[in-house]
Amino acid sequence: MKITICIPVYNFDVRELVSDLKKEIIAKDFNAEIILIDDQSKEEFKQINEVLQKQVDQFIYLDKNIGRSKIRNLFLTYSKGDYLLFLDCDGKVTDNNFVGNYIQFINENPGTKVIYGGRVVSESNPDRDHYLRWKFAVERENLPVSSRLENPYLSFQTNNFIIGKEVFQKISFNSEFQKYGYEDLLFAMDLKSNNIKIDHIHNPILNIDVEDNRLYLEKVKESVDSLSKMLADEELNSKMSEVKLVKAFNMICRIGLKRAFIVLFKINKPMVEKKLLKGKGKINLRYLDYYKLGLLLQKTE
Structure with missing residues (x-):
């Protein structure tokens, strides 16, 4: 069994991540390769990561940015592995048996197709x-395996997962959505609609690049924009119906309160943004939920 470690690179120094992975692969003589694809990073990061060209199996530079979905699909073109292990470039390995944990689970569960390891x-x-x-990461994303197993598809994220190559050849990421947001859940729902189980294990990656408040709110807006486009498609709308935000959106529309909610949201939006941006204190994530719902309703006026 061969593992291909796939790392999309964008404006980040991945030298430590690659070094830690290579140490484990060499020390334990795993049949594994590392492939990096740079999604048109800034020149300064290309220079920083240039040393890795001789340390990884393949390092591909793209001449234009193609986005989160297309770049993951592109790894199929270069992968020689039976399984593809996808890692975000801003992750850090904290377990010297990280790759080994995935290999052990596959060996013990030969029927497994997709495994999510988690994040912290x-x-x-x-x-x-x-x-x-x-x-948001602490309360909504960094979930223990027991909690993730309650909603195995909704708990899936793309920062740290492994998938059988044959499965990925049949079910890839929807390339229509290039920007940040909900492409991971859409992919999970595509797996669900094809009766492909997502297994969950405790094998987390540490996220070392936590965005500042303003940048994160901009990414929230981007994600809501992506979700609104998904909901405009009847088939995708149905697939995303289990998502908490979509449930709230559908309920508001169903009971005829969409217009009233939008009017109220426009009045409250500056106050909500101020609360979310102020930083430490008792920030209630329900404000963020309200903010996302208001943006989504506005996008679909």
């Missing part, structure tokens, strides 16, 4: 400018 962030409170993204 630093336990230390960040400064106020980075608090919102950190709090």
